[in-house]
Amino acid sequence: MQTAIPSLVPNVVLTGLVNAGKSSLINAMTRESISIVSEQAGTTSDPIKKRFELLGVGAINLIDTAGFGDTTHLSHARYQKSIACIQEAHLVLHIIDAQTWHIFDQKKDLSYVTKKSLLVFSKIDLISPDEEMKLREQYPQALCVSVENEASIEALLKAMANQLHQQTPLLLDGIKLAYPLLVHVIPIDSEAPKGRLILPQMQLLREALDLHLTSVVLQVEELATYLTKHQEIGLIVTDSQAFKEVSAINTKRHPLTSYSILQARQKGDFSYFLQSLEAIAKLPNPAEILMMESCSHNVNHEDIGRIKIPKLLQKLLPHHTLNFHFFMGQSFPQSLETYDLIIHCGSCMLPAITLQQRTKQAQLAKIPMLNYGLFLAHANHIVEEAIAVFSEEYP
Ligand SMILES: Nc1nc2c(ncn2[C@@H]2O[C@H](COP(=O)(O)OP(=O)(O)OP(=O)(O)O)[C@@H](O)[C@H]2O)c(=O)[nH]1
Ligand code: SF4
Ligand SMILES: [Mg+2]
Known part of the structure; x- marks a missing residue:
């Protein structure tokens, strides 16, 4: 055990x-x-x-x-x-x-x-x-x-x-920007919490201020007009759900990534997460999937974790029987051997050290592990584009 x-x-x-x-x-x-x-x-x-x-x-x-x-x-x-x-x-x-x-x-x-x-x-x-x-x-x-x-x-x-x-590193740690301008694309849809931004969005804004970068915050609808008028853009960061749309608008190919990719890189063992993507196509049939959420109260994530991700994974593996096991809260299962894949939430409320420890535990048990954001990027075929900005680290 x-x-x-x-x-x-x-x-x-x-x-x-x-x-x-x-x-x-x-x-x-x-x-x-x-x-x-x-x-x-x-x-x-x-x-x-x-x-x-x-x-x-x-x-x-x-x-x-x-x-x-x-x-x-x-x-x-x-x-x-x-x-x-x-x-x-x-x-x-x-x-x-x-x-x-x-x-x-x-x-x-x-x-x-x-x-x-x-x-x-x-x-x-x-x-x-x-x-x-x-x-x-x-x-x-x-x-x-x-x-x-x-x-x-x-x-x-x-x-x-x-x-x-x-002890958690910054979202922008180690990223080289050609221009000191960050475009934050934040869709305000039914999933956006009323009257506030979510933690990674606020963290990125704060980091940009600390680094004396200029931030432009807009919704997808305003992006095309903005990009026609401004060329010197350091990085566009979007909500993963809008990545495809934003990528299509970004015809000049300014560096582009998503909040969840930044979070996966900031907190997890990103190399192991990327490596784990390859295991998805090779999952056994039937497969046991551990869905790990660090808070038990967040309705938005419940939707992503309980409905969207299971549906997308089933779409990728239409002939597989996929059994999802939901684990909520602060603790992490002691025994991981019964699972074939772990998909962890973005861990915005967890320190990096805790997610790294969990990833190490998965690695030692030889269980592939990644997070919601990276899985969503994979399912939408955008991983390559979303990690191009870290190409020196993950060539
Ligand atoms: N009044 C009061 N006494 C305390 C408090 N904390 C510890 N003590 C007392 O201080 C003494 C030493 O406490 P320990 O917790 O054994 O100290 P320690 O640092 O573990 O000591 P060693 O194991 O010998 O290194 C005991 O008699 C405790 O009851 C406190 O907050 N208030
Ligand atoms: S810790 Fe996880 S479940 Fe809680 S809000 Fe952050 S991403 Fe969602
Ligand atoms: Mg003592």
């Missing part, structure tokens, strides 16, 4: 001096008694790993470590193990007892942490409000928590999710 690969799940490592409150924090985050807590220094001797579902991220490993500053004869061995955990970490939580904040020296005490880390002052209930104010003034970026205060633990979990999300 295939099991999840622990080292590929994001590792969040709690480190700090003995008695800093690391084990207590793990217990408070998981609401379980995972680690022994005591006022005796050096209670945790070996690293303890706990799988945890972090809201907005999915599975992570919370890793409790032996504290630094242990004076027993085992201190060196423990130190080595804790350092090894930090080396494997995707995020380090550096826990400091708030009662000692004034003697904490960030430069010296954190010199061993080369990873992305969060500074967390624990046992905040044990210092006076006055001291707490001074601490917050000196370390405005730090989190102040107490196991006695549930809201502070929730804030810590949120900050962890944010940090893991920030």
Whole structure:
């Protein structure tokens, strides 16, 4: 039976001096008694790993470590193990007892942490409000928590999710544009949410602003007129559903791609996704298809995942019996061997690290995997055109 690969799940490592409150924090985050807590220094001797579902991220490993500053004869061995955990970490939580904040020296005490880390002052209930104010003034970026205060633990979990999300590359990372102008083609049809844009559309607009690119946002109907008047276009990005139409209008062959292709490249293992396209024509008959959606509430995607993609795949393989298995929510099946193909949603709510871990799991189980956007591009015969802009990366 295939099991999840622990080292590929994001590792969040709690480190700090003995008695800093690391084990207590793990217990408070998981609401379980995972680690022994005591006022005796050096209670945790070996690293303890706990799988945890972090809201907005999915599975992570919370890793409790032996504290630094242990004076027993085992201190060196423990130190080595804790350092090894930090080396494997995707995020380090550096826990400091708030009662000692004034003697904490960030430069010296954190010199061993080369990873992305969060500074967390624990046992905040044990210092006076006055001291707490001074601490917050000196370390405005730090989190102040107490196991006695549930809201502070929730804030810590949120900050962890944010940090893991920030490890996601940008949609435009590595793309070379001949001109600093981006055309966003956003159809406002019955599937478009009322009064707002969807996440990848907003993200691309924001990235364009950060990069000082000029953005032109329009619907398909306005595109032809715009293109007759403007020649110097860096990239056109369209909703995949309108790709064919946009491609036909784009007679001057300006670089063109879709939001979902950008997302597949941003978050997944794009080479594996592309490679997996070849497996579609070779699917066994009958074939078991895992449709994976990371949120259980999104009606638009439900339509794409539950109706459009199954119909299109059946059209590509008219003589096949296709059994679709729908898996919704944050978790991912531990065993993938029963499936012949995995089609994952765009993962806009998941950090890249989580989708990459899932892709690795599929790869190890030798199950082809791609995402909705790439499948839709394949079914509409537009993959080649939509990835031409990354031709240096995926020749
Ligand atoms: N008042 C208060 N006490 C806390 C808090 N967190 C931890 N403690 C206490 O601090 C002591 C040390 O806590 P642990 O969680 O065992 O600390 P640790 O960092 O895991 O210690 P080692 O495993 O020895 O490195 C225990 O007596 C806890 O009850 C807190 O938020 N508030
Ligand atoms: S693409 Fe996935 S993560 Fe994003 S809204 Fe749809 S179901 Fe949720
Ligand atoms: Mg401990």
